[in-house]
Amino acid sequence: MTNRSVGIKEVAVAAGVSVTTVSHVLNDVKYARISPETRDKVKSAAEHLGYGPNRLAQALRTQRTGMLGLVSEDIATTPHAGRIILGADEAARARGYNLMIINTSGSASSESRDADVEALLERRVDGILYATMYHRQVQVPVNLGSVPSVLVDSVSIGGSITAVVPDEEGGARAAVGILLAAGHTRIGFLNNTDDVPATRDRLRGFRATLTEAGLDGDAAPVESEISEVQGGYEAARRILARPDRPTGLFCYNDRMAMGAYRAAAELGLSIPADLSVVGFDDQELIAANLYPGLTTVALPHYEMGAWAAGNLIDAIEGKTDLALMALHPTILDCPLVARDSVAAPPP
């Protein structure tokens, strides 16, 4: 139990040696030649007094704080940020680093974002993780470049910062794939209306997978609405009113899928007997709690956080070069999470 009032000096006095020796012993400095007896004296004195190193002083001298700054958007709005934080925290702690977290609003001005990074820089973090709430392009704060940095769930507009993002297209392919595997041939897509990478990439994955399966991907029904429950409901009502009603629905996210559930219920369609549904995001609160459980595609937030922290630390410790990795964003897998909303199409 660290006693804030005892420093290396007190330990030195108690052990009857110099501070240099204490430092050498406690840090296991390789070139230091200290007798085993002296080592023991120092160690037991340190333990006895409840010595704990002052990381501030260490950092000042070594120019290494062992702290990573994490600026995250809208921490409280979705559980996504929590996953990123958790992944980053575990990866960081495994290597002796800690996280300093600053929350920023998705709608914050660029000055306020600059100030956030400034605060981190003044505290001399060794590197910065910059996380957004959903996959998109961002204009990164100018001062972000002054220290090793990694973007999480976004790519920088200039493309100059190393980034890690989800494999949107691959996720869509997995979603459509499970519907195809169940035997569906009339598959529709409830898409988002925002012009973000996820919208485009998931649509591409949707069409491509159908085409590769020998269906007409370009003609497959797609209805777009804002990506909320109500939008999903409306889009589902429209798509299910088509003459060639789809038997399988791929939804842009779990919230839209929740709307599709309601539309299906109103139309007397039972899931999955009459209609199979696949979501995206794996928001546990929704996906696991809908009835029947929603088969969906998980976004790798934990993994992105861990990857980002791990590679940031590698760069800080000179093991890798972030500039090289900045050329192309790293793409992480979006695994399918099978629950109970997919079955064979009705005969």
Add this chain to the structure above:
Amino acid sequence: MTNRSVGIKEVAVAAGVSVTTVSHVLNDVKYARISPETRDKVKSAAEHLGYGPNRLAQALRTQRTGMLGLVSEDIATTPHAGRIILGADEAARARGYNLMIINTSGSASSESRDADVEALLERRVDGILYATMYHRQVQVPVNLGSVPSVLVDSVSIGGSITAVVPDEEGGARAAVGILLAAGHTRIGFLNNTDDVPATRDRLRGFRATLTEAGLDGDAAPVESEISEVQGGYEAARRILARPDRPTGLFCYNDRMAMGAYRAAAELGLSIPADLSVVGFDDQELIAANLYPGLTTVALPHYEMGAWAAGNLIDAIEGKTDLALMALHPTILDCPLVARDSVAAPPP
């Protein structure tokens, strides 16, 4: 934009003064008598060089880091932690403090919890916020006492640490109140089976409010299950199968309410026409997205985080005495969030 390589010394040279003067000017030291001209010279030199203070060095010298440690349970599991973090971050930043966050598992060993606090102590945080995921009693790490600390959403077993918790009973009263106000007289409670303060206090609030309204609170129907969707479903099936079927249901949380929705749908009961439902927690993802929107009671996570950070800083700065406040936990209001799941009982 902070330039890591320029310190107070470089500024001093550029301005043609001593480091002391630079320090005095930049910190607006009251007793320092420096001519306006010199001040200008220093300030413009600092700006020019992109000087930013080294908070590490400041902290070492002043014995104040301006950092608050936050150890939070299960950051990624619920959105609750995010709210606490956000509240604490905003309150802290408003007063010039930043947050160092460490995640801990709800099931972590006490050694691992001690180690978490140790890490914070070695970094010389000025104070510690210890947040749990749900309202309960905790055995706090022993070393927590060595620095000002506040418990968020829990109380310590010895009662020795200042704590802030939600007004569970008041929330239950508000929930039952809105059902009474709508005209219901047969009101049931779907309770949790865990033996935690929330379970007991909400039940007490439920019964007391009914009794105070002239009904028989002690005889009111209560069904307990684990506080998940499935548990809510089962408890609702049971309570709705009673001969004197309730027309209003108060649910331990929004997940159980979600189960009640399904039970109602299966029984052909329309919400709110045939059955009114009130939840607890205000998990937006669920409450706002169910159909109809769920009227519920919000837990003040943001407010608890902000209260904790604010009072912790007051204590650090000597404005208040935490020991005095440790006598009784501070109780924060749980406001009712009205949506569309409550109406008058069927005739």
Add this chain to the structure above:
DNA sequence: GGACGTGGGAGACCAATGACCAACAGATCA
């Protein structure tokens, strides 16, 4: 009696803060 090996210490340094001191001006005093 130099070379070498062993065990350990001195002191500069990291980037600030802050108590106290110094230099110089004009003012006051005997």
Add this chain to the structure above:
DNA sequence: TGATCTGTTGGTCATTGGTCTCCCACGTCC
């Protein structure tokens, strides 16, 4: 009228808790 006062302006230097680069003392070996 020279000496002391006093207010203004700003500098000196120790200090914070470590780390790290020399450097020294003492044996011993050939």
